[in-house]
Amino acid sequence: MLTFDILAQVLWTSFATSTYLVLFAVAFALVLKVNRIFNFAQAAVMTVAFYAAHATVSMAGLPGWLGCLLALVAAVTASALLELVGFRSLRRRRATPMFVFIFTLIVSEMVAYLAMLIFGTWPTTIFPSLFWPVTLVGNVAVSDWDLPAIASMVGALALLFGFLRYAQTGRFMIAVADNPDLAELYGIEKDRVYLATIVTAGLLVGIGMCLYGSRAQVQPTTSIELMLFAVAATIIGGIGNLWGAALTAVALGVVQNASVLFIPAEWQGFLLYVFLFLAIVFLPNGIRLPDRRRGLARRIARVDLGETKPAETAAASGRGKA
Known part of the structure; x- marks a missing residue:
């Protein structure tokens, strides 16, 4: 029987555990917004960040704060290499978006396989115990x-x-997201902005994996499943809307965790694919708010480029750089 106390506990726990999902979703949405890449290689960055923390804390016995710091360093380094060696090279060769998407899938699977070879397939955590x-x-x-x-x-x-x-x-990132060619005309270097964007996303991923790895067990393929959740939140929240992705990640996290009240726990993972299916088929442009409610959405998502005129954005950014 459901009581107020049970519902309150489920809602609180669901909200708390949605914290890392929000960070993953915002990181994915940011790269998609600015770099225009469906970066499934973010799963590889997540894997690198977790095992850097795991090796530092669980294997080497060093303090937890150091493990999380090294996780951030590993995530930033992996993200920078991904941009400098991978995406930048593909842009110079004028690779199609489909080819870039396939590249990100290959990277995520390759890193997962390397993690299996190095650390094995047994579930692990950052700290020896998950009990807080x-x-x-x-x-x-x-x-x-x-x-x-x-x-x-x-x-x-x-x-x-x-x-x-x-x-x-x-501000340069916003300008490039709005109109990369116009931004470059005003003197903004797109390559530097793309690098800054993916490094920023890497920091969010590093924080998220420190939270997740200290709360749940991780296998080399876990990051791929977490990525699918971020994709669903990004699509439903509206592609290009960072804060919409964040709010959607919270909502989906609460729904998925609260579902244990109605369905067996082993079916929770299935809900992820239900979210993805519904998002792709029925909400490819995200949830559209009625006109009378858009004022609130605009105040929440002030950095959304739909509210900034392209010419004004690029001009302001160009003057800022000058």
């Missing part, structure tokens, strides 16, 4: 993992918002 101390708030159990995870997600998104809105490189 719990404090009762009313009748809701709040673990010591929950609040730091939520704070990490909120902090990362706040920094991203400030970076895109106020930093020169962030």
Whole structure:
């Protein structure tokens, strides 16, 4: 029988565990928005970040903060190599979007296979134990993992918002996302912006994998499943809408976790493919809000380029660089 306490516990736990899903979805949506790439190789970056932390903490016995720091370094390095060696080379050769998409799939599978060879296929975690101390708030159990995870997600998104809105490189990213050719005409180097974008996404991925790896067991192929969730959130939230992807990731995470109240736990993974199927077939352009509600959506997603005139964006960015 469902009670208020049970529903409150499920909703709190679902919201807390959606933190890393939000970071994965925003990272994927950011690269898609600016670089115009369906970057399934993000799964490879996620795998590299997790095993860097795992090797540091679980295998070498070093502090957890150092493991997470090295996870960020590994994610940024892998992302930069992916752009410099892979995507930049493909752009110079005028590779088609389909060819680039296939390249990202190959990279993600190759890294997963290498992780199997090096670390094996047994599920692992960053810390030796997944059990976190719990404090009762009313009748809701709040673990010591929950609040730091939520704070990490909120902090990362706040920094991203400030970076895109106020930093020169962030404004350049918006200009290139709006109109890359016009932005380049005003003196913005697209290659540098693409590199900055994928490195920024790598930081979000690194934070997300530190959270996930300290909460759940990870196998070399786990990142691919997490990527599919990010894709579903990006599509439903509206391609090009970072904050729409974030809100959708929270909603999908709550639905998926709360489904344990109605269906067996082993069916939760199946829901991911249901989300993807519905998103691709019925919501290829995302959820469209009625006109009377779009004012709120615009205030939430101020960095969405639909609100900025292309010429003004590129001109302002060009003047900023000058």
